[in-house]
Amino acid sequence: MKIGLLQAGHLADSIVKTHGDYDRLYPALLKNQGFDFVSYPVVDGVFPDGPGDADGWLISGSRHGAYEDHDWIEPLEALIRDIHDSGVPLVGICFGHQIIAQAMGGTVEKFDGGWAVGPTDYTEGEDTLTLNAWHQDQVTRRPDTAHLTASNAFCENAMLTYGDHIWTIQAHPEFENAFIHDLMAARGRGIVPDPILDAAEARLSDPIDSDAIAQRIGAFFRAARTS
Template identity: 55%
Template sequence: MRIGILKTGQPPGEIRAEHGDYDDMFERLLAGRGFDFTSYHVEAMQFPASVHDADGWLITGSRHGVYEDHPFIPPLEDFIRRAVAARVPLVGICFGHQIIAQALGGQVGKHPAGWAVGAQDYDFGDETISLNAWHQDQVVTPPEGAEVAAHNAFCANAALIYGDRAFTVQAHPEFRDDFIEGLMAHRGAAIPPALLDAARERRGRADPSPITDRIEAFFRHSRPAP
């Protein structure tokens, strides 16, 4: 099964050499599960020719806000709507979670309480999953028809499921603890020091394997033709 990774940003240059780019992180996360990968740097306006160029699509995180004026955002929203109509499965992470919601009629905004940084616990109904997070923006109002799959006190719409069309998660299963530490060092100036200290105390709590299993199962779910 071929997964197309739509890269909507890049990590800070100071840590990219050590950790790789966002597509590298997702390839590591999903390694050994029988997927092949092709990456498109959509932030740089590199888009697939068709939604059928892959069997499923994964939209990465980004330092951008989905509501900001960037050239790649309108064509990415159009691609999302076409993929949903064609029943080509979409997975969105952080920015990807937010842009899928916005493209389908939801609302995204900054949380008035500030940031979620480091390991956070999310209620998925049948289990609690701990994942690393790095965000201030979040889905405020889900699109019509989206089902809330996970939440916590800070993020009411922490994961959304759109039938068999899309599965999206606000947190970052692809972010390891050492990468979060790098972000705190190079993008943490605007975050209160006490919040960074609390994130360091939670190192080692995040376990991406349960959500990685869910992502794999979602991609492999059998779908009827549109």
């Protein structure tokens, strides 16, 4: 199954040297599930011809804001709506979660409550998921067509679905604890308040549910659909 990675950003050089860029992280997250990835760095203006160029799509994280004035934002939103109309499965992670919501009529803002960093707990029904987060922006108003499936006190719209073919999450299942440690060292201090970084550092030995989410994403891509 061919998965098109719509790469919406690049990681810092120091992080890429150790962990790779987004085009390495997502294939690693979804390894051994039968997926072949092709990357389209939309952040650099490289786009597919349309939704039919892949069997499924994944929009990456990014240091950019969905609401920022970049030449590639509007074409990406148009592509998202085309993918939605086509029924091809689409996954959005962090920035991807946000830009899909914005493209579908929701609102993304720099959240007044500040940052979420490191292992973070989310409530999904009766279950608790622990995943790594790194964001200040979030979806503050979800689209009318979005269904809320997971949340916490800091981030109400933490996981959304749109019908049976779009699934999005604010957290970063592709970020392991070692990655968060290095990301805090590379671009944490002076950007994120020290108490938030200290609290995240204290949880870096906590187990996270990235493998469970990876299996869920894989099952989502492979699922039979009614439309």
